[in-house]
Amino acid sequence: MNKSDIILIVDDNPANLGVLSDFLDETGYEVWVAKSGDMALQRIEYALPDLILLDIMMPGIDGFETCRYLKGKTETCDIPVIFMTALSDTESKVKGLNLGAVDYITKPFQQEEVLARVKLHLKLYKLMRQVAEQNKTLEQKVQERTFELNQMVEELKTMQVQLVQNEKMSSLGQMVAGVAHEINNPINFIYGNLEPAEEYIENILNLIEMYQLYHPEPDAEIKAYREDIELEFLREDLIKILSSMKIGANRILEIVKSLRNFSRIDGSEIKKVDIHEGIDSTLMILQNRLKAKPEHPEIELIKEYGNLPDVECYPGQLNQVFMNLLANGIDAIEECYSEGSFKEVENNSGKIRISTELNNSDEVVIKIADNAKGMKEEVVNRIFNPFFTTKPVGKGTGMGLAISYSIVVDKHGGKLECNSKVNVGTEFIIRIPRRSKNSLIDN
Known part of the structure; x- marks a missing residue:
């Protein structure tokens, strides 16, 4: 990071401009400011920034129109645009991402979050420019170098996924904690x-x-x-x-x-916890989705809990994994009901089975299975890839299972596997060590 990293901030609010520009300038970036979309477009006619922080609600042409113009020009289409917005509805965020924005920051700002996202997308931008330059000048090394850079890009994409998913889960956790307190x-x-x-x-x-x-x-x-x-x-x-x-x-x-x-967002601390409490807390949040509705009967829940000791883990993050896997199972069963395809599977009714045990390797094993229509092998092989989803557009982001895999494998040193058969169902198997290698807890 140096003064060659130029950030253009576009916002009609002088207070926001002042706070952001001062903070980013102190951090080491060169900062340009514009108070409207028109001023921003005029500014980039003379020189191009490396990243644009763009407010959505502005007089004249708003942020959406400004972004559409930038993405329509060859000179500016690759510059990363991060929206700044107080709008919390999914429709507005999806609209911005569809226009070509790479991310969004929700007002009021958290300086650490702004800095993390700016660093991430500047690095992505530089890597992409580096790939383009090397493709022109070093054709003989393209395959080798591109592979390495793509690996880095995938890692950075995963970081982006984690930022978005962590924000979502943090918001959910804070809401649940607030309701519980009230x-x-x-x-x-x-x-x-x-x-x-x-x-x-x-x-x-x-x-x-x-x-x-x-x-x-x-x-x-x-x-x-x-x-x-x-x-x-x-x-x-x-x-x-x-x-x-x-x-x-x-x-x-x-x-x-x-x-x-459920609302424990204590991702930075390893704690000894009862895994069954985490599962049951997650089921409590999802209870309404398991109940009978006019369009389908009750989804049967079968719990086969073994005798587990307390487990050293990041409990808030494991609850996030349980939420993703259980919600996916419920989605799959609801899809079967809506398509009338339960006539092809076991007992013509939806079931979710949860079992736990401690194996001979001192690993806690959690199995979450549904009896929906299952998946083909080629789909199972891609199920943990970031941004891969089998759901229709607007129904899934492809982030949940990728994040779950990262939490289980990278954070806990465990394994996350998926077994699925068409017209039989899908089973996810979580294996995590009972004792964490990173733990400072006295065993």
């Missing part, structure tokens, strides 16, 4: 007051019994009211209601615990 306080208040309420009600009922014992013949008005409210029935039913309220409050507390467990 629920936790009132339910603890309710649960904490149920026991004294039960005691007070029992005291009142005992007092009524004493009145009945010592005054067996009450006034006619009291007697009539007692019959109207069905005192004996009320006495029995009130105890049942309190018991049901306790059960319901306990259930909500369990849900809150599961939400908190």
